[in-house]
Structures are given as C-alpha cells and as structure tokens.
Amino acid sequence: MKLGNSAAAAVILLLALIGIPVSASVYFTSSVPQIITRGDPFTVSGTGAVNGTVAIWIIGNDHYEVLTTTPDRQGNFSLVIKPTATAKFFSGQYVVVFQDPGSDSLLEIEPGTDSNGNLTIMNRGKIIARLGQKELLRGDIRNVTDRLIASAEIPGVDDTFLPMFFFVEEPAVHFNQLIPASGLRLPDQITGQRILFTGTTNMGTENSLRADLRNLDSNTTVLSKMIAVVPGSEMNSWSYELNSPGLQPGDYYLSIGWARSNATGSATFTVLQLPPSLQPAGSPEPENIPLQDDPSMFIVFFVSGLLIISLRVYGFGNR
Secondary structure, rough: OOOOOOOOEEEEEHHHOOOOHHHHEEEEOEEEEEEOOOOOOEEEEOOOOOOEEEEEEEEEEEEEEEEEOOOOOOOOOOEEEOOHHOOOOOOEEEEEEEOOOOOOOOOOEEEEEEEEEEEEEEEEOOEEEEEOOOHHHHHHHHHHOOOOHHHHHOOHHHHHHHHEEHHHHHHHEEOOOOOOOOEEEOOEEEEEOOOOEEEOOOOOOOOEEEEEEEEOOOOOOOEEEEEEEEEEOOEEEEEEEEOOOOOOEEEEEEEEEOOOOOOOEEEEEEOOOOOHHHHOOOOOOOOOOHHHHHHHHHHHHHHHHHHHHHHHOOOOOHH
C-alpha cells in the first residue's frame, strides 16, 4: 500500500494551543476522515518536533499501545501503523495521542501495568492512574484520554499531549442507487444502453476493488474487472460502468469487493428489452422502400396524370 493516499484526511493541528512550540504541527492520515479501516495503514507525521523522541499512544477497544519515533534534525517525523497492525484492531472508537517530551527531552509519562494486570499511567515509573483491564477500555476512551492529558499538569512534568479521536471500521462497500426496502436491488436497466452504478467505501485510495458481474439464473460470470477507489471529501467512492451495447435482457448479480478480505457489497438488477412501440424510430433508407407502396408517391403520379390529360383536352399540348 502507498502511504499518504490522496483520499486520506490530513488533520493539521497547531500544537501552540496546548503548549507545544508554535512551529510544530501534527498530521493524522487515515483511509477517510477520522476513520481507520481495518487492514489499511494509518500515519502520524509532524514537523517542529525539536525536543527529541516523541511518543504515539493508541488506545481503543482492547488496545493500549505506545510507539516512539525519533524526528530528524529538522524536527520532522513520520510513524506508520502498518496494515498488519490495523487488521488486529476492533471496531469502535479509538484515540491517537501525540506526546512531546518537552524541553528536557525526556518522556516522563509512560504506560504500564500493575501487579493485578490493570493498565496504568506512570510518571517516571510511579503509578499515577489505574485504568482497569484492557478489554474494558471500549466504553471509557474519553475518560482515559482525559486522565492521560491531565498528567501534564503534574509538577515537574513538561510533557505535552495532543489527542485525536477516530473510529475503527470494518472494510465496507456501499451502493448509491439501491431501491429502498427492495432487498439490495438496483434500478432496472435497458438492453443496448450504457450502464453506470456508483457507491462509496471506507477503504483508502491505494486499494483496488474487484467487480464481478454474474448472470443470476445461470451463475455464470459475465465480466470481472478491477475498479479504482476515488478520493472524496467525506467518503471515498467507486464507479462501475458498461458502455453500450450494455447487457442482454436478464437478471444480474453485481458484487464489488476488496481482493484482500471478505468485505464485499452486492446487489441485483434486471436488464429489460424495450417493447417495439417504445423503441426509438429509425430513419429508413429510401432505396429499401418499394415505390408502389408509398401512398405519397401514388398521389404525385395521379395528379401529374390529370394535368397531362387536361392540357391535351384544352389543346395546350398542340401549341
């Protein structure tokens, strides 16, 4: 997967608001704004981190982890939570907290566990808060975050914290044109015409989706192709298009999914044949139409004959 996909939400947060140098900023980049999709990468990067090693806390449903990274000489850093790691996340709310060590370049606040296996927050090895069992974190994310950030107020601690809340979701694909209360059914299509279906997904733009089209009656594959995930402001999108002549009349099953997982969206639709009365009228070629069968031509010849006879009767033809 590519890092820093164009569909990701880059949230720039100025850390001056919480005491971090005014030149510093942190970027949280995920599949779509404020969503970490399981199996997609998640990136925390920043600039102006001039105090040395920084820490990234990841707290969520059955998850309590702190990662560290060392900025370069210019204070730039980037830490990638790999797809293999996010694939182990559970659905629900998470918080990612950036921790700067302050001017003393020491991370005074750190995670730990007590003798009973409870998660803790520690100040230089001394427990200052007990958070309970890891599996109970799910419903207490904001309270845990508040307690972590409050540790910055302890005398002698100059660490500063920046939290960002996200939701972890299962990979998902949705169709835009589903008919309400139809049981995942798309609008009917007309044979010989262009077919276009669109939808949304929470997967990042570095992914490709596989589109499989099958005949519903025979279950035979009509077409399989890869389609792109397109960046969006709130949700990423996809589109599936078949130009004319489209499909033959019948019932069809369309599935759009991620090749690396079982995440698939599916729907059915019917292709109809227009009755002759509703089909667009063509422009017949003149040479294909017998002359004697055309009433207008008969009238032309009839009138011309009458004129010739009249001229002869009145003698005009003998002048």
